[in-house]
Amino acid sequence: MTDAQKYALVATGLLFSFVAPFLLPQFATQLTMLWLMVIFALTWDTLGGQMGYNSFGNILFFGIGAYGCAVIQRDLGLDYFAGLAVGLAFAAVLSAIVAIVLGAGMLGLRGHYFAIGTLGLGIAAGEIAGGWDYVGAGSGMVPPLYPVELAGRELFFYFLMFALALVTFLVLRALYATKFGLALNAIRDDEDKAEAMGLRTTQVKSLAWAVSAFFLGIGGGLAGNLLGFIDPRDVAFAGATFGVWMVLMAILGGKGTLWGPVIGAVVFHITQELFWTYLLGWQRVALGLLIVAIVVFFPNGILGTLRERFPEWFGEKVEERV
């Protein structure tokens, strides 16, 4: 693929994203969820792919965002849009702060200890939210309703989520191109050596987690409002669905690449929406099978496999062996 072809592809995708909710109004909510999935996969990959820290608990920040936003909307008494704006800002900052605070302890863990530790964090948060009366305990929370007199609720949330996914993508792309991005990769490749070279690894790691938590927090606040109901275990801290999907989508697309998570999220979400409903309750069994199949047989993901097959698409020169 030449550069021109790539730009054409991206432009077509963007154009389609703008017109899709008008062309397919009945799927507007599904399409909004698609962008949420893209955000999930992208933010997971910041740690999992770029930095080599496989988190099973990033759903924590999604849940904190959902609850943080809803609490602000409930308690400040602002009108709907102002409340939402303040709530989302609060959700983002709160998530990022939690990431930095937790990061000081958690990011010292390596490898599988980090993976299982974060798994514990996500589930503990869900259990605590499920018992805490301030946030509605087990019966969950209902964020304020979108004003009835205004039409276009679906479009409103679609474009908010789309904008968030786009901003997340652009910010991460810019970030990966800086020295900070190189630091992330250095930590992935050999953390001890990176530290020995004078890299402040703890700061870099915490900051990376905070960036990913920042966007996840906004995503959580938006998703809570979009779905209209925040359940502690099935929406906010849904480790068994969203929490697993984000890992799976990033691996499916290709870990540690910029476009991989996006492609993985789109492929996963569309397959899920198309086929899942026909499985009638067996979809979660299918999810488990899919995880095993992908990690065992397809660990490089779509982009990784393409790169192996067609290195010239990725700007790599292939020399014929004589």
Add this chain to the structure above:
Amino acid sequence: MLENLQLLFDYPTLGADLIANGLMIGAIFALAAFGMALVWGVLGIINIAQGEFVMLGGFVALTAAGLGVPPLATIPLAAIVLFMVGWGLYRLVIFRVVDRDLFVSLLATFGLSIILQQLSNEIFGADVRTLETGLGTLVLFDGQIVLAEIKLVSFVTALVVGLALWAFLKRARLGQAIRATSQNARAARILGIDTDRVYAATYALNAALCGAAGSLVVMAWTIHPYIGLPYTVRSFLVVIVAGLGNIAAVIAAGLGLGALENVAGFVLGAEYQIAFVFALMVIILVVRNFLLRRKREYLK
């Protein structure tokens, strides 16, 4: 929460009752943790599906009892069935991830755990179930401590199985092969040990241990399809506290965790008991890491 703590101080025997009941279930945690330590040490895999094996053991016991098998006889039965399940899973999936990146095996067993959990949900239903054994209740010290006899039975069974495992690893040919493989798989292969079979046997043995634990859980407490992950986390906790390959420490850590968890469940309220287990794991991981780092700096 504070009034519960106050209650505990006012009536110390209540604490004794909580601890006694906690120790009983702690023995079961230790049983599942043996298996996890075994698989971790020999195959180098952290088996996230551990708790699902416990859950499956419980459902096997329930099903067998429904067919007329006496409750206590379901313990070896659950172990045998789970042994076969474990062997099958090794042949299908696990052998492909043994030598791979840790993250691959972690995710693969995580996928297995989702499959087993959802399959049980479809087959057995999501209800909370228990198996009535018909054993009585033990009242000690003028009713200060009340213990169901089945809990005592499960405690003793767990300890006996632990000892048997220890003897097996020390004396039996296969046990020695397992230990040799865990020390150095390559050398074991050179000396003619079929390490692939050793891996399969180890994984299956782990599943059998969990199956026995599960049949005890369903008789003394309750099970449902989603009970697995807390058991995985408890086994993991016990193993990181006790270390690999020290059976006495595993028993001690398991009993300690059981007692601690039961008291915490009372003080914090039962709805926070699971949160306590997971939070405790995170705290222990972080503290352990901090202590290790201090040691590393000292060595430098």
